[in-house]
Amino acid sequence: MTKKDYLLSGHIFNDEEKLLAFQFYFFNIMLALATSFSPFIAYIHKDINFILFYSDMAFVFTSFILILLLRYNKKYFFLASHFFITSLYIAITLIFFLAGDDPTKVIWAPIFFACSFLLLGSKPGLLWLCAVLGSYYLGYFIYGKSFIFYSLSELTLISISFVTVSLIFNAFRQKNEYDNKKMMGINKSLETSKSELEDFSAHLEERIKQGLIESQNKTQSIQESLNTINQHILTAQIDLNGLISNVSSAFCQLTRYEKNKGNGYI
Secondary structure, X not given: OOOOOHHHOOXXXXXXXXXXXXXXXXXXXXXXXXXXXXXXXHHHHXXXXXXHHHHHHHHHHXXXXXXXXXXHOHHHHHHHHHHHHHHHHHHHHHHHHHOOOOHHXXXXXXXXXXXXHHHHOHHHHHHHHHHHHHHHHHHHHHHOHHHHOOOXXXXXXXXXXXXXXXXXXXXXXXXXXHHHHHHHHHHHHHHHHXXXXXXXXXXXXXXXXXXXXXXXXXXXXXXXXXXXXXXXXXXXXXXXXXXXXXXXXXXXXXXXXXXXXXXXXX
């Protein structure tokens, strides 16, 4: 009995679903980390802001529900990934605005970009990148440095690093898509070759059967001709010693000679 892989949510993936299998691996790792470590982050945020505490706990609950949802059916991956990215976006935005001067609050954005690009693809990942950076800049221009705790130049450098990280994850995602499409093309070519080989084998088998039938018919026809010759035509085989070694039935009937059990005729 094959043991089900937890990181694949217990599902079986065929060769055409290699990219989806990779996404399940990555998604389940992220969900496991979110479920395990977010309570500790919520405990830290409890003394900073009660909104952050409840946001973190809601994120923990959401991640656990998504783990169960992924195990139910593969088709829920699209829904679960969008729900997870949206929840993560809300969490990291609240952390950025409410965590004060905590310097670790910007590390959540690269994690968010990795999830958005690897789980959703290039275009949705780009939209989420714009949404995060837009909210950061909007918050800066509304509340100012005293609330955001970052200057405009620092925020620009953070944005550049976020874009760089996003490009890296996007390239990694595209490489996986390319490898998956290439593998699918190879599998399709192999399936075509296999089908052609099976057709050729079936055709060859049919020709062999027809050849055997024709050979049997020819053999039967020859045997019938020999029987006709034996019954109606006088034939005799004489060896080098002048002895008759074999004669036809018609010869025996006419001459009234009988075939000896030994060699030759008398």
